[in-house]
Amino acid sequence: MFCISASAATARLCDGSERTVELAELSKLPIAQVEELRLADPPPADRWRLGYLVQTTAGDSLRTERLRLRNDRLLVETPLAGLTELPLHAAALIWLTPPATIPDATRREIERTATGTLRQDTVFVRKEGEWVKVEGILQSLDENRVVFRWQETEREIPLTLAAAIALAGSRPPAAPRETLAAVHGRDGSCLVGAVRSWTAESITLDSPALGAVTMPLDGVAVLDAIWGRSVFVSDLEPATVNEAGYYGTKFPWRRNASVSGGPLMLRGHVFERGLGVHSRSSLTYRLDKKFSLLTGMIGLNDGASALGHAEFVVRGDGKEVFRTAMAAGEAPKPLRVNVSGMEKLELLVDFGRNEDTGDHADWAELRLVK
Numbered sequence: 001m002f003c004i005s006a007s008a009a010t011a012r013l014c015d016g017s018e019r020t021v022e023l024a025e026l027s028k029l030p031i032a033q034v035e036e037l038r039l040a041d042p043p044p045a046d047r048w049r050l051g052y053l054v055q056t057t058a059g060d061s062l063r064t065e066r067l068r069l070r071n072d073r074l075l076v077e078t079p080l081a082g083l084t085e086l087p088l089h090a091a092a093l094i095w096l097t098p099p100a101t102i103p104d105a106t107r108r109e110i111e112r113t114a115t116g117t118l119r120q121d122t123v124f125v126r127k128e129g130e131w132v133k134v135e136g137i138l139q140s141l142d143e144n145r146v147v148f149r150w151q152e153t154e155r156e157i158p159l160t161l162a163a164a165i166a167l168a169g170s171r172p173p174a175a176p177r178e179t180l181a182a183v184h185g186r187d188g189s190c191l192v193g194a195v196r197s198w199t200a201e202s203i204t205l206d207s208p209a210l211g212a213v214t215m216p217l218d219g220v221a222v223l224d225a226i227w228g229r230s231v232f233v234s235d236l237e238p239a240t241v242n243e244a245g246y247y248g249t250k251f252p253w254r255r256n257a258s259v260s261g262g263p264l265m266l267r268g269h270v271f272e273r274g275l276g277v278h279s280r281s282s283l284t285y286r287l288d289k290k291f292s293l294l295t296g297m298i299g300l301n302d303g304a305s306a307l308g309h310a311e312f313v314v315r316g317d318g319k320e321v322f323r324t325a326m327a328a329g330e331a332p333k334p335l336r337v338n339v340s341g342m343e344k345l346e347l348l349v350d351f352g353r354n355e356d357t358g359d360h361a362d363w364a365e366l367r368l369v370k
Contacts, residue, residue, distance in 0.1 A: 012036040016336045023200045023217065031195050035226050041269065042184040042221040053095035054086065055114075057170045058208040059182065059227075061190040062086070067094075069141040080185030080219045081210070090209040094165045096146075102163055106131040110164045118168035123148050126161045138165060178370070181205070182227035185219050192227065226369050232273045233285065233296075233366040239344070242282040246355035251278030258301040264362045266299040266332040271364035276301065277349050279310045279359035284346045287368070292340045296366035298324070299332035305358025312361065313348040328358055339368065 011021050012035045021029055021037075051065035054076055062084075066077040074086040074094075093114040099107050106124070113122055113133065120135040123146060136150030146157045146165065183191045183203060191213060193205030203223060204214045234255045243250045251259050258264055258276035265271075274296065275283070300308040308328035314321050314337050322337045339345060345368075349361040 010038045012038075018334075025200075027197075027199045029198075031198065031225075034223075037198075037223040037225070038221070039217065040186055040221040042186065043188050053099070054091055055093040055095070056086065056090050056192075056209040057092045058090065058180070059177075059190070059192040060207070060209055061188075063185075063187055063189045065143075067141065067143060069138070074141075078185065078189045079187045080183070080189040080215050081191055081213050084210050084213065086209060088167065089169055089171050091167050092170045093167070094141075095163070096159050096165065097163045102131070106163065109133070110166065114164075114166040118166060121148070121168050122166045123157065124163040124165075125157055126163065131163055138167070141165075177228045180208070180228040182224045183215060183220055184222040184224065185215070186221045187219065191215065195223070195225070198223075226367075230295075230367040230369045233294075233347075233363070233368060234273050234275055236285055236368075238283040239286050240282075240284045242280075243278070244280055245278065246280075246351060251281075253277045253281060253283060258303060258362060259360050260301070260303055262301070262303050264364050265302040266297065266362060266364060267329075268302065269332070271297065271362070274362055274364040274366050275347070277347075277361050277363070279349045279351050279356045279361065281349045281361070282346060284344055287339060287342045287345050289341050289343060291342070291368040291370055292338070293369040294335065294337040294339050294345065294366070295369060296335045297332045297362075297364040298326065298335050299330060299362055299364070300326050300328045300358070301360040301362050304328050304360035307354045308358030308360065309352035309354055310359040310361050311348075311350040311352055312363075313346075313350060315346040315348065316342040317344050318346075325352055326361070327352075332364065335363075335366070 007023055009021050012018050013033050014035055051063055052067045054062040062076050062078050064076045064078050068075040072088045074091055076086055077083040110124055121138045122133050122135050124131050124133050134150055136148050139147040139149050139154055146162050148155055179194055180192050181195050193207035196204040196206050202214050202216050207213050254276040256273055259278045263270045264274045298312050306328050311325050313323045
C-alpha cells in the first residue's frame with residue numbers, strides 16, 4: 001500500500017475502494033470522488049530541525065527557511081508553494097525554534113496562548129535558561145532578529161533567543177472548514193483550501209489564507225480531501241477506559257505513540273497520529289450521532305514480540321460492527337466502519353493466541369468523518 005511510483009498515485013475513493021492512478025491520467029479522475037490521493041509519505045512532524053514554521057488560522061503549516069515581515073505581510077518561501085505573501089492577520093503562530101526541541105510544558109503553553117484571545121502579540125524568549133513570554137507588538141521580523149515593542153520601548157531579539165510568536169488579531173477564514181482539503185508536502189508543509197483542479201504536473205487550491213496556489217506535483221505527498229470533515233480520534237478524550245493484561249497488569253494507552261512510547265510503526269511505515277494500546281484494552285467515545293464514518297489503519301506495532309496476536313473489535317452502541325484478528329509482522333489492514341447514528345463508539349483490542357504477549361496494538365491515523 002505504501003510503495004508509490006514516481007509516475008502513479010494511490011487514490012482512496014468515497015466508496016472505500018482504492019485504485020492506482022497514472023499521473024498522466026490524473027486530470028480524468030473526478031475530484032468529488034476522492035477522499036485521499038497519496039503520492040508519497042510525508043515526513044514525521046518531529047523530523048523538522050531547520051528553519052521556521054508558520055501556522056495559519058485556516059490550518060496551514062508552512063515550513064520555511066526564508067521569513068520576513070513587510071507591510072503587514074509575511075513573506076514565506078516553501079518547496080510546496082514557492083514564495084508567497086501571507087497577510088499577517090491570517091497568521092496565528094510563528095515557530096522560530098522547532099517545537100520538538102522545546103520542553104513539553106513550554107510548547108503546550110505556546111499552543112494554549114496561540115489559541116486563546118490575545119490583546120497583544122506574545123513572544124516567547126529565552127532568559128537565564130528558561131522560556132518566558134512577553135506581551136507587546138511585533139514591529140519587524142527577518143531571519144536574524146525580531147523587533148518587538150513592549151513597555152513603550154522597541155527591543156531587538158536575536159532569533160536564537162526566541163521560541164515562537166503568537167499573533168493577536170488573527171482572523172479565521174470565511175470559508176467553511178467543511179469545504180476545505182489539505183495538501184501535505186514532502187517537505188512537511190501543509191496547505192489548506194478548496195481543490196480547484198489537478199493535472200499530471202500540479203494541484204491548484206483556493207486557499208483562504210493565500211488565495212489561489214498552484215503546487216508542483218513532485219512536491220506533494222498527500223492530498224486529504226476529508227480534512228475539513230474529520231477529526232482525529234487521538235484528539236478526543238475517551239468517555240471510559242478499561243485496561244487489563246492477561247494476568248491483570250495494566251498497560252496505559254497512549255496518544256500518537258505506541259503503548260511502549262515509540263512511534264506508531266506498522267511494517268516500517270510510521271504514522272504520526274493514532275492510538276497505541278495493549279490487550280485487553282477498551283476505549284469508548286461519545287459520538288452523539290455527529291459522524292458517519294470511522295477510518296484508519298490497524299495492526300501490531302513493529303516493536304512488538306513476534307508472538308503478538310490480537311483481536312481488533314469495533315462496537316457501536318453495544319453492537320459489534322467490525323472484528324478482525326491481527327498477528328505480529330502482518331501487513332496493516334485498512335479500517336472503514338459506518339458509524340452513522342451512533343451515540344457511543346467502543347474500540348476494543350482483545351486477547352488472541354499467546355495470551356497478551358507482544359500485543360502492542362496500533363489504531364493508526366484513526367479518524368471520525370462527518
